[in-house]
Amino acid sequence: MSPAVDALPAGIEACDCLTPLGDATATAAALLAGRRALQLCPVLGAAGGDPVPLALCGPMDESVPPRWLPALRRLVATIPGDRWGTARRPLIVTSSNYGVGSLYAFTRDRDPRHLRHGTPFACVEMLQREFGWGETVNLVSHACVSAHLGLVQAARLLGAGLADRVLVVTFDFVSPFVAGGFHSLKILNASLPAPYAVRATGSIGLGDGAAYAVLTRDATPFRLEAHTLYNEMHHFTGNRPDGAGFDACAAAIAGPARGRRVWIKGHGTGTLEAGRLEAEAYARHLPRAPLVSWKGSLGHTLGSCGLVELAIALASLRAGRIPGTVGGEAPCCTDSVALGEFASVGYDGAILSSNAFGGAHAAMLLAHA
Amino acid sequence: MSDPLNARLKQLIVQTLRLKDVMPEDILDHEPLFGAARFDLDSIDALELVLRLEKEFGIKIGTSEEARQALATVATLAAFIRAGNPAAPPAPPP
Numbered sequence: 004m005s006p007a008v009d010a011l012p013a014g015i016e017a018c019d020c021l022t023p024l025g026d027a028t029a030t031a032a033a034l035l036a037g038r039r040a041l042q043l044c045p046v047l048g049a050a051g052g053d054p055v056p057l058a059l060c061g062p063m064d065e066s067v068p069p070r071w072l073p074a075l076r077r078l079v080a081t082i083p084g085d086r087w088g089t090a091r092r093p094l095i096v097t098s099s100n101y102g103v104g105s106l107y108a109f110t111r112d113r114d115p116r117h118l119r120h121g122t123p124f125a126c127v128e129m130l131q132r133e134f135g136w137g138e139t140v141n142l143v144s145h146a147c148v149s150a151h152l153g154l155v156q157a158a159r160l161l162g163a164g165l166a167d168r169v170l171v172v173t174f175d176f177v178s179p180f181v182a183g184g185f186h187s188l189k190i191l192n193a194s195l196p197a198p199y200a201v202r203a204t205g206s207i208g209l210g211d212g213a214a215y216a217v218l219t220r221d222a223t224p225f226r227l228e229a230h231t232l233y234n235e236m237h238h239f240t241g242n243r244p245d246g247a248g249f250d251a252c253a254a255a256i257a258g259p260a261r262g263r264r265v266w267i268k269g270h271g272t273g274t275l276e277a278g279r280l281e282a283e284a285y286a287r288h289l290p291r292a293p294l295v296s297w298k299g300s301l302g303h304t305l306g307s308c309g310l311v312e313l314a315i316a317l318a319s320l321r322a323g324r325i326p327g328t329v330g331g332e333a334p335c336c337t338d339s340v341a342l343g344e345f346a347s348v349g350y351d352g353a354i355l356s357s358n359a360f361g362g363a364h365a366a367m368l369l370a371h372a
Numbered sequence: 373m374s375d376p377l378n379a380r381l382k383q384l385i386v387q388t389l390r391l392k393d394v395m396p397e398d399i400l401d402h403e404p405l406f407g408a409a410r411f412d413l414d415s416i417d418a419l420e421l422v423l424r425l426e427k428e429f430g431i432k433i434g435t436s437e438e439a440r441q442a443l444a445t446v447a448t449l450a451a452f453i454r455a456g457n458p459a460a461p462p463a464p465p466p
Contacts, residue, residue, distance in 0.1 A: 187419055189436040204435040240415045275437070 006233035006255045009155060011162035012370075014223030020214035020314035021078045022301050023058045027214075027318035030301070034315065034326030035344050039300045041195055041208040041330075046186045047179045055182065055191045058210035058302040063177055065108035067116040069126075071176040071213070072133070078213050079134050079172070085217075087170045088137030093160060097143040097153035097173040099306025099359075101126045104178025130172075146359035147270075148232070149173065149306030150214070151367065154313075155230045157218045167220070173307040174213035181305070182209055188240065196273025198296035199282050199340040200332045205275035210302025214310040225317055228352070228370040229259040235362035242362055246280035252364035253284035256354055259368050263352040265289060266325060266345075268316050270358045271296025272303045277358065279336040286337040289354070293341035299330020309357040309365065316355060320347050320371055375401070377450045377461045385446070388424045389417050401447045406440070418443055425449070431456035 019026055023040040024033040033040075040058035045051045048063040057063065060074055088094045102125065105117040120126050123142050130136065143153045150173040157169035185191035185207065194206035218227070233255065235248030242248055267285050271278050271294075278296075285294055297312060304311045319325050327343040328335075335342070353369040382396035391411065399405075406413050421443065422433050431453055433439045442452035453460045 187423060188415070189422070189433060189439050192435045194435070204437045206435065238414055 006231050006251055008255050008258055009158070009230040010228070010259060011158040011230070013158040013161050013218040013227045014221050015225045015227065015317065016168065016217040016219045016221070016223055017083050018214070018216040018314045018317050019078065019081055020212065020311045021060070021074055022210065022212050022304070022311065023060050024301070027314040031315050031318040031322060031326060034297055034300055034329055035324055037329055039195070039330060040210060041300065041302050043193070046182045046191070050179060053186065054193055055186055056195050056206070056208035056302060057177055057182065058208060059177060060211045063179060063182070065104050065117065065178055067114065069102060069105060069120050071174055072129070074176070074211070075130070075174055075213055076133070078215065082170065082215055083217055085168060086137065088131065088139050090139055091167045093139040093141065093166050093169055094136055095141045095143060095153040095156055095169060095171045096127050096130065097149040097171065097306060097310070098123070098175050099144055099146050099149050100175050100178065100181055101144065104180040107178065107180035144306065145363060146361055147303070147305050147308060148357045148359040148363045148365040150308065150310035151357045151365040152232070154216065154218070154227060154310065154367065155232065158227060158230065161218060161220050169218045170215060171218065171310060172215045173310045175305040175307040176211045177209045185209060190274055195330060196299045197330050197332045198269070198271030198273050198299050198328055199278045199294070199335045199337070201334045201336055205273055205278070207272040207274060208298065208302030210304050212301065212304030212307045212311040214307060214314045216310060216313065225320070225369060225371045228368040229256065230367045231255040231365070233364045235364065237362045239361050242277055242280060244276070246284055248362050248364050249280045249284035250287070252356070252366050253288040256366040256368060257288035260289060260352060260354060263370070264350050265292050265352040265354055266350050267292045267294045267354045267356065268312055269294045269296045270356050271328065272298050281356065281358065282335070282337040282340060285354070285356070286339045290339065292339065292354070293345060294337070294339045295325065295328045295341050296331070297326060297329060299328060309355065313355055313369070316353055316369060323347050375450065375464050377453065377463070378446050381446050381449055384424060384428070385421065388421055389413065399446060402445050405443055405445060425453070429453050429457050429460060
């Protein structure tokens with residue numbers, strides 16, 4: 004079954020992110036300079052453990068208040084003011100983790116204050132109080148396509164005339180619980196990731212990230228033109244080995260991209276099989292489009308990656324230079340992988356791809372003049 | 373002569389992965405463990421098995437590719453453990 008394409012244009016009125024390299028503009032500039040935010044750190048934070056690549060905004064250990072709150076304060080201060088969380092200005096909060104690391108912290112030190120932000124609802128209630136947001140808030144959590152789904156939902160609310168502006172906020176901060184989980188799977192190991200590289204062993208990095216976007220029906224210089232989602236329902240940590248899920252998603256988003264000159268911001272975490280399947284699928288359906296991944300520098304910001312990387316893409320387009328695959332290395336699994344930066348002039352669109360546990364594949368078409 | 377490490381590994385596999393209708397002695401030394409319809413194991417089973425092996429034998433499996441190679445069969449697993457832990461029971465003479 005082929006996935007449907009959701010052709011619901013939504014204007015991007017404002018968008019920014021926060022990574023260990025700074026806001027979207029600073030992060031894009033650092034990526035252009037080839038900087039890696041990832042550093043080898045103990046997988047369990049203060050408790051030690053094997054060194055693994057993490058890109059952190061500060062010490063990883065759980066704290067009270069949660070360590071993501073000061074970061075979100077800085078980010079939220081840049082959001083255009085409005086009555087967010089009201090009927091015509093709904094808010095969508097996405098994350099794959101929310102405060103799950105705090106639940107783990109509670110099991111270790113029994114400090115009940117961790118529970119104040121240990122669940123998605125508790126996290127969002129904390130944010131509502133902190134930022135004065137209203138009650139019209141949707142929570143989305145679907146592993147590493149969470150932010151993508153939040154953007155889709157926002158576009159649908161606008162398309163249905165149910166909202167005038169929608170604020171999508173996302174955050175995922177690494178915790179010992181999350182890092183330990185990926186380390187158990189051995190895909191978070193002592194090597195720095197090299198997305199789309201042909202090499203003997205794969206590895207990912209994990210990174211802190213938060214971002215927001217204000218979507219509107221108004222005409223804006225940048226807009227989300229179309230989305231597609233596909234869940235291959237194969238296995239919750241594995242993709243179909245024939246790449247059918249990646250192929251279906253790439254084929255679907257290639258439709259609305261036809262007639263445009265696009266580049267592709269891939270998911271590219273650094274795992275071998277998924278990276279190859281993604282690169283091959285896009286090379287098949289959009290053979291002239293250069294493919295980049297930024298997770299070799301920023302690590303994987305999990306459920307937030309779709310929006311964090313959208314913000315970086317917008318900042319890159321404003322600067323006129325698209326960062327290459329930082330941390331990548333030749334040989335690559337397809338000729339379309341761009342290791343170096345390139346000029347955005349001549350392109351009028353970008354495909355932004357995200358994939359997730361559960362075999363979820365998502366892509367959106369970002370259109371620009 | 374049977375290899376005591378192989379026998380222990382077969383026990384661990386059946387116990388850890390809660391295999392139904394499979395007795396440890398039914399598993400052949402060179403039989404593929406993953407991808408075989410008989411066992412129907414997946415990456416989460418691999419995760420559970422690796423954690424148990426690391427704990428019991430004091431070995432380290434560094435990457436998912438290393439895990440895939442080590443867990444190919446009981447024989448490859450035994451060889452991996454012996455390479456990483458000199459205290460593991462030696463292989464019987466051929």
